[in-house]
Amino acid sequence: MTPSPLPERAIYGFVLFLGSQFGFFLYCLWAFIPEEWLHSVGLTYWPQKYWALAVPIYLLVVLMLVVLMLFGVNMNNTAPLDSVDSITDVYARSQTSESCHKGQIPRLKDVSISEVNKMFYFSPK
């Protein structure tokens, strides 16, 4: 499945666009037409007009809270400075050290943090 534009996707997009514009038009109709007119036509069992204002406001407040909560959940899930997960993990511990034969490219593996430190901080400046 490629993300490139296809004719079917253009048609789906246009149908969704028309549908959402029409849905918004119907919502505005319901919100603005007074109750008596709707009752006189015969549409009696619709939600209260209070919800025409309440639902958009609820959605906006939820959107703002989701932004804050996403940031908070991410910070909560970050490993603290004293966790072993920032040094090593199950896969690095269980790797076997193989002897490399001459001329062969050595196998890809995790370098332990002590070696990395020696390479970085003991090199002559």
Added chain:
Amino acid sequence: MGDDAFTDINGKSISLDCQSHSSLCREFIVSSPKVSIGKVMVYTCCVWLVAYAVFFFTENTTVLSSAILITLVGMMLHIHFVKVDHESLLVIGSLGIQLSSSYASGRETTTFIERSKIKDIVINEAIYMHQIIYYLCVLLKEPSEPNAVSSVVPLFQSSKPRLNCLEKVYRSCQEVLSKC
């Protein structure tokens, strides 16, 4: 071996003091700046102005007395539990290392880690809040499993020096630890 001025991760200046007591024993002391009297006065004045404004509108004298009490108790708790004056790392080859933090009120907390439990002292990078910082940490191992890291003890947590300060401490520590 003397006093050097470095900065911590937020840009505040700290100082590092390396002392070499013998060829096998070295001590590193990282000192944070002391509580500045100007900041204390500004903070107290703001709190008392707010309390006086609240008293002006509510005419309730308990607001004033409670503001005074809260300020005093808060400052005492801060200098006793929160404000660290200096942190020190004492490395004694073949014996172990001693970490100690001394607070502004004079209280000192000390931890000793024996040499058989220490796997290595390394500089690690990790995500801290919104940034990635370098910090020095001690890797501990269980005697039953000498190749696995059992836990990590971060050093200089309250002063959080930057990499140039950590490199100095790291090189010095590795010299002592590799001798035994």
